[in-house]
Amino acid sequence: MRQIFDAELKQVGDDLAEMSRLVEQAIVKAGTALLTADIELAQQVVAQDQAIDELERDLDERCVLLLAQQQPVATDLRIVVSALRISSSLERMGDLARHIAQVARGRYPRHAVTGDLQATFAQMNDAAVRVARRVTTLLTTRDLTVAHNIERDDDLLDTLHQDTFAALLGTGWTGTPQETVDVTLLGRYYERFGDHGESVARRMLYLVTGAFEEARP
Amino acid sequence: MRQIFDAELKQVGDDLAEMSRLVEQAIVKAGTALLTADIELAQQVVAQDQAIDELERDLDERCVLLLAQQQPVATDLRIVVSALRISSSLERMGDLARHIAQVARGRYPRHAVTGDLQATFAQMNDAAVRVARRVTTLLTTRDLTVAHNIERDDDLLDTLHQDTFAALLGTGWTGTPQETVDVTLLGRYYERFGDHGESVARRMLYLVTGAFEEARP
Numbered sequence: 160m161r162q163i164f165d166a167e168l169k170q171v172g173d174d175l176a177e178m179s180r181l182v183e184q185a186i187v188k189a190g191t192a193l194l195t196a197d198i199e200l201a202q203q204v205v206a207q208d209q210a211i212d213e214l215e216r217d218l219d220e221r222c223v224l225l226l227a228q229q230q231p232v233a234t235d236l237r238i239v240v241s242a243l244r245i246s247s248s249l250e251r252m253g254d255l256a257r258h259i260a261q262v263a264r265g266r267y268p269r270h271a272v273t274g275d276l277q278a279t280f281a282q283m284n285d286a287a288v289r290v291a292r293r294v295t296t297l298l299t300t301r302d303l304t305v306a307h308n309i310e311r312d313d314d315l316l317d318t319l320h321q322d323t324f325a326a327l328l329g330t331g332w333t334g335t336p337q338e339t340v341d342v343t344l345l346g347r348y349y350e351r352f353g354d355h356g357e358s359v360a361r362r363m364l365y366l367v368t369g370a371f372e373e374a375r376p
Numbered sequence: 377m378r379q380i381f382d383a384e385l386k387q388v389g390d391d392l393a394e395m396s397r398l399v400e401q402a403i404v405k406a407g408t409a410l411l412t413a414d415i416e417l418a419q420q421v422v423a424q425d426q427a428i429d430e431l432e433r434d435l436d437e438r439c440v441l442l443l444a445q446q447q448p449v450a451t452d453l454r455i456v457v458s459a460l461r462i463s464s465s466l467e468r469m470g471d472l473a474r475h476i477a478q479v480a481r482g483r484y485p486r487h488a489v490t491g492d493l494q495a496t497f498a499q500m501n502d503a504a505v506r507v508a509r510r511v512t513t514l515l516t517t518r519d520l521t522v523a524h525n526i527e528r529d530d531d532l533l534d535t536l537h538q539d540t541f542a543a544l545l546g547t548g549w550t551g552t553p554q555e556t557v558d559v560t561l562l563g564r565y566y567e568r569f570g571d572h573g574e575s576v577a578r579r580m581l582y583l584v585t586g587a588f589e590e591a592r593p
Binding site: 226230243244324327328343344 | 440443444447449450453454457460461464541544545549551553554556557560561564
């Protein structure tokens with residue numbers, strides 16, 4: 160019984176890592192699509208989001224079956240419940256990468272972001288990619304120092320998000336309403352991407368240390 | 377054992393209904409704050425969101441304890457797992473109402489939304505309030521006809537969200553960048569509020585009928 164459970168639990172961990180790798184690819188491609196107006200890449204992100212959604216459904220079913228058939232307690236139970244929540248965050252991160260790609264696709268052949276804001280979004284995308292990579296590392300190694308680096312990049316994303324508002328609301332802004340809308344939504348997508356990454360980090364901290372850190376203000 | 381379980385399960389249901397009632401109050405107040413530039417109401421929504429967050433944490437702990445101590449199977453297990461997910465949606469709906477209130481508060485004493493868009497947001501808020509009320513009804517009565525009405529209002533919110541973009545990107549738009557940013561974010565918040573309501577409706581359908589409806593495109 161224990162062997163079956165361990166094998167099932169390993170599969171859950173492998174599925175989460177696989178979801179996270181797909182999210183990583185999605186955000187890398189979405190950012191490149193956005194910053195270089197590459198419609199081909201944008202399409203790929205949109206198409207590949209389905210695979211993430213399907214993995215989430217499989218993983219959730221697997222977790223519910225595990226709860227029903229193996230009746231885990233203590234740490235095992237904590238792992239299964241955390242997996243349910245982490246898969247939900249990863250699914251949302253995939254959606255957000257897709258939303259970014261959809262903005263890039265909608266503006267093609269123009270760039271959705273122009274001028275000084277390109278540098279800001281390049282930084283946001285770098286931070287988001289680091290978050291995604293570290294989430295994969297965290298899920299595969301459980302190295303908690305990585306969790307703290309994720310929090311730092313989430314903070315950076317919040318700061319850069321504020322920078323986008325400062326640009327939009329400053330006297331120098333001459334963008335069209337479409338550009339204002341796009342920058343507003345893109346900023347929000349990246350900020351939420353960071354939030355979900357940070358949420359995975361907190362769940363993993365809880366899982367490994369048993370102490371659930373309160374959501375930071 | 378069964379009696380304890382039933383009592384615990386009833387408490388979970390009561391907590392979900394309580395969360396939902398708080399979300400309902402939050403969106404009613406947030407909408408009024410937005411449409412009448414009422415800073416007092418806006419503050420209340422921001423302050424009261426904590427109560428929703430705390431209920432979510434309590435409810436999650438209760439569910440995990442239930443899983444550990446009672447080892448539910450079949451329908452009981454489905455109820456507990458669904459409760460975990462529904463509480464997460466309700467918590468997000470509370471956050472979104474808070475975000476709406478924060479926009480209203482940030483623009484006070486001015487109105488965040490002016491002109492023709494006021495009518496659009498009044499409609500969006502009416503739809504969001506109906507979604508929240510019906511989620512409460514659904515959680516307390518399990519009447520599935522309510523679930524279908526929630527889906528209809530979610531569709532209406534999507535349509536109205538598109539209307540806001542049409543207004544922002546039409547030739548008649550003369551708003552400032554701040555107004556463009558606010559309308560973009562508010563539209564997104566209402567649209568997501570509907571999505572989460574619809575997600576609760578689908579989970580309840582799953583719970584009552586055992587068939588999980590695929591996320592609609």
